[in-house]
Amino acid sequence: MRIIRTIKEMQNTSKFMMRQGKSIGFVPTMGFLHEGHISLVQEARQQNDCVIMSIFVNPLQFGPNEDFDRYPRDLKRDEELAIQSGVDILFYPHVDEMYPKERTTKLSVKERVDTLCGRSRPGHFDGVATVVLKLLQIVLPDRAYFGMKDAQQVAVIQGLIDDFNVPVELVPCPIVREQDGLAKSSRNVYLTPTExxxxxxxxxxxxxxAKAIADGEKESITIKTIIKNYLDQTSGVIDYIEVLSYPELQPVNLIENQVIVAVAVQFSAARLIDNTIATSDIAIGV
Amino acid sequence: MRIIRTIKEMQNTSKFMMRQGKSIGFVPTMGFLHEGHISLVQEARQQNDCVIMSIFVNPLQFGPNEDFDRYPRDLKRDEELAIQSGVDILFYPHVDEMYPKERTTKLSVKERVDTLCGRSRPGHFDGVATVVLKLLQIVLPDRAYFGMKDAQQVAVIQGLIDDFNVPVELVPCPIVREQDGLAKSSRNVYLTPTExxxxxxxxxxxxxxAKAIADGEKESITIKTIIKNYLDQTSGVIDYIEVLSYPELQPVNLIENQVIVAVAVQFSAARLIDNTIATSDIAIGV
Structure with a gap:
């Protein structure tokens, strides 16, 4: 595995591969890799000649009271995992390489942000969109892989790609789960045994x-009640249960197309999120 | 000359040329071509295997009281001129192709805009930056050609390219002038014979x-006075005489690096602009 630290070398390398007709799959990460990231690499590995992973903890997407400085970093371990999972090139730029001087422009995300987890993180997706657009220009991939665990991020980035006609295919990848169905997360270790x-x-x-929707249930309120009955069995506090159009993320009362059903629950020391995309079969083709 | 009207076909065509190792030079225009545009095509022709011109009157860069609907259009004449000057591909998308739905993001230009002509056109450069970033993603050029007549536009687009690491070289092209030195402009016909x-x-x-700066003059105020003495010979009203750092477009009192000296004069029925880039020789290497 080759490690590249400058933008110039990364762009030149990608252009060289493009001219050779090689397809590039891209997995952007903030490092501290876990099984979610590895599943993205595996998907990219199957669909592309070359797999590029970036590791960059992006200061722009952290709020003033968030944990940019304390965000966990372990490059040696990440390198090992990247090699084992089949990454060809690791792009690992310094903050000064990515943000060398004051920017003259500002990219803001106006839709799909004031809901779900974005509601409590103003400006977060502006930073995500900015760094993703930069990385797409630097890595020049044919396909970019994002996990559906953060479905809102996927929706925002699809909007960004559509708005600016970025020549890349966004590949949303399924949530990786434990055997009993719990979505994998580094935060799961903070749960008590009971939780x-x-x-x-x-x-x-x-x-x-999802089953109720597939069976024809169209009322969002009914869907939310079904979920609430499950979540009320826990000791956690429900943060939200939402049924939104996907990828627009607008509230829907009547389910007629593709929706995301998303939940967030606060346990004693961990806030868990999960979601599923569902489509009302009967509505398809309408 | 091939005419392409859809984004998909334009991107696929450019990708195909890239894989063949062919370089692409790009001349974005709003049509109604004149000698300024032709000089850009000639420059692109010399430096690239393939020359692509776009014609797109971008509604986003017109203010509510500006002349988007009345902006002159003459595709037949433009096609002829494009063919004669050596354009290989004309990209000519419909507004609905470029802006098919509500955008989810907003790109704003924060620096280099509140001066020169940008001062009186709030939001104009947001629209310019948005469409240029889209066109660069669609046409995927190695080099993009812009005229220095609109030096502020060049500075803004260079900032955009730097901010997002767009893999393109911006090539600023010299102002095309009449024999007596007047910068060519479609507005020159509105001048009276005396004007x-x-x-x-x-x-x-x-x-x-420019000569005074090359000879060592460092005081912006002195440079402005030199120019004012010339402009006072006319019946026009001076809109601005500016000495700014380039491409940052910050006011400078003492000329130590590269500057733009720019003027705008309002005549009875035409507002003329002109500029020159000057460098204090003595300061070079400091």
């Missing part, structure tokens, strides 16, 4: 919701 | 300023 058992209610509730 | 003679004072003043 860990209760936490399966998130995915159970979402599964029940 | 037409007076109008050479703009380029004469700028030439004198």
């Amino acid at each position: 860990r058992k209760e936490a399966i209610e998130l995915s159970s509730g979402l599964n029940a919701a | 037409r003679k007076e109008a050479i004072e703009l380029s004469s003043g700028l030439n004198a300023a």
